[in-house]
Amino acid sequence: MLSINRERFKENFSALANIGVMREGGINRPTFSNGHFKAREWFKQKTIDAGFKFKVDNAGNHIARFNCPSSTSPVLIIGSHLDSVPNGGKYDGALGVVAALEVLQTVKDSGVILPYHLEAIDFTDEEGTLVGLLGSSAVAGKLSEMEIANPRGNQDVLVDGYTKLGLSPSTILTSKRAPESIAGYIELHIEQGKILYEENIQVGIVTKIVGINSCSVTFLGRADHAGTTKMEDRLDASQGASSFGLTLFNRIKNNYPACVVNIGKMVFHPGAFNIVPEKVVVSVEFRAPESRQLDEIKFDLITVAKESAKAYNLKVEINFLGKHPPVIMDPRVRSTIKRVADSLGLKSREMPSGAGHDSQSFARICPSGMIFIPSKGGISHSPKEFSYWKDCVNGANVLLNTVLQGADYVQLY
Numbered sequence: 001m002l003s004i005n006r007e008r009f010k011e012n013f014s015a016l017a018n019i020g021v022m023r024e025g026g027i028n029r030p031t032f033s034n035g036h037f038k039a040r041e042w043f044k045q046k047t048i049d050a051g052f053k054f055k056v057d058n059a060g061n062h063i064a065r066f067n068c069p070s071s072t073s074p075v076l077i078i079g080s081h082l083d084s085v086p087n088g089g090k091y092d093g094a095l096g097v098v099a100a101l102e103v104l105q106t107v108k109d110s111g112v113i114l115p116y117h118l119e120a121i122d123f124t125d126e127e128g129t130l131v132g133l134l135g136s137s138a139v140a141g142k143l144s145e146m147e148i149a150n151p152r153g154n155q156d157v158l159v160d161g162y163t164k165l166g167l168s169p170s171t172i173l174t175s176k177r178a179p180e181s182i183a184g185y186i187e188l189h190i191e192q193g194k195i196l197y198e199e200n201i202q203v204g205i206v207t208k209i210v211g212i213n214s215c216s217v218t219f220l221g222r223a224d225h226a227g228t229t230k231m232e233d234r235l236d237a238s239q240g241a242s243s244f245g246l247t248l249f250n251r252i253k254n255n256y257p258a259c260v261v262n263i264g265k266m267v268f269h270p271g272a273f274n275i276v277p278e279k280v281v282v283s284v285e286f287r288a289p290e291s292r293q294l295d296e297i298k299f300d301l302i303t304v305a306k307e308s309a310k311a312y313n314l315k316v317e318i319n320f321l322g323k324h325p326p327v328i329m330d331p332r333v334r335s336t337i338k339r340v341a342d343s344l345g346l347k348s349r350e351m352p353s354g355a356g357h358d359s360q361s362f363a364r365i366c367p368s369g370m371i372f373i374p375s376k377g378g379i380s381h382s383p384k385e386f387s388y389w390k391d392c393v394n395g396a397n398v399l400l401n402t403v404l405q406g407a408d409y410v411q412l413y
């Protein structure tokens with residue numbers, strides 16, 4: 001079986017891991033930050049140096065392309081993302097992008113002729129510091145005007161970022177491709193959980209990806225002097241927000257064992273030790289394996305928010321911000337990954353993903369699959385994120401050979 005070039009892969013991964021690095025070792029490349037732009041520039045330069053066609057589409061996705069001889073063939077896309085969560089790890093997304101480029105180089109060097117074009121793509125804003133799966137859902141035609149107009153992150157950053165790229169948010173949706181032009185999508189990623197690590201298994205084959213909803217919940221009260229206003233006289237937005245958070249956590253823990261909820265941010269206004277907060281904005285994300293559960297949690301969340309506001313005589317506003325439905329990964333791609341792992345002598349198992357991925361966008365329109373490798377201790381979205389290099393190399397070789405075996409699963413119209 002063909003193998004990737006370990007040294008080149010390592011050199012590229014290490015170069016990228018130095019971009020946007022914090023003093024404590026974390027990676028800080030939120031979408032359209034300086035670090036993110038530098039990482040994307042690195043990818044562009046590598047693509048050009050390697051002799052591939054380079055293109056930026058209207059969603060700002062950075063695309064390296066290796067054409068097959070037949071111009072009418074569809075394209076098999078491999079990729080991931082170079083943006084990171086604030087102070088995240090160096091493997092999340094980056095591993096998949098570097099591996100995708102390495103696969104293109106290995107295929108090109110080998111002289112193998114495939115019946116589909118190959119693209120390695122660095123997708124814009126996978127992590128959702130702005131929208132989430134922005135670039136991939138735009139290409140898959142699953143992004144809405146609403147999600148661009150009402151991002152869960154900072155709208156100014158979104159507009160400024162696209163302007164810096166010489167693009168505009170108003171044309172993002174034109175990056176949609178005809179589904180029949182896409183033969184399939186494959187992504188390599190770290191697991192970001194501890195199943196593979198604890199079971200000492202080298203390859204995870206993703207069966208399905210969790211659905212994700214986000215919303216901001218705003219409690220509105222009245223600003224007052226924190227020293228002179230009696231506890232019973234306050235319209236304290238922080239009390240409503242606190243009650244909402246704890247009640248919601250318990251509701252999910254007790255009623256939805258397979259689901260999770262996260263409050264990643266609470267912003268207090270005006271925000272001072274000695275002012276009763278008149279407004280608290282709570283950033284909430286919830287995830288579930290089934291769409292039905294997402295709907296049920298949404299209903300419960302609205303109920304809990306209203307009850308919490310009522311208990312403290314507050315007003316509440318809820319703004320739902322984008323939704324990524326759960327998806328099933330293609331059974332043919334899964335069995336190809338399994339066969340490739342077996343041939344390489346690697347232990348593998350099927351598993352669901354609790355993290356969102358760009359493959360989630362493509363699974364809705366073409367045969368898609370994901371390859372996981374172990375994350376030490378299951379830690380991710382943290383500077384402590386770590387994967388052993390031999391596992392990264394194994395993952396890249398599984399990716400390469402799954403791409404080469406595309407005839408088993410791609411859609412050729």
Ligand code: GLV
Nearest residue numbers: 127354355356357
């Ligand atoms: C991406 O890593 C996500 O699941 O939020």
Ligand code: MN
Nearest residue numbers: 092093126189
């Ligand atoms: Mn990721």
Ligand code: MN
Nearest residue numbers: 085092127381
């Ligand atoms: Mn991530």
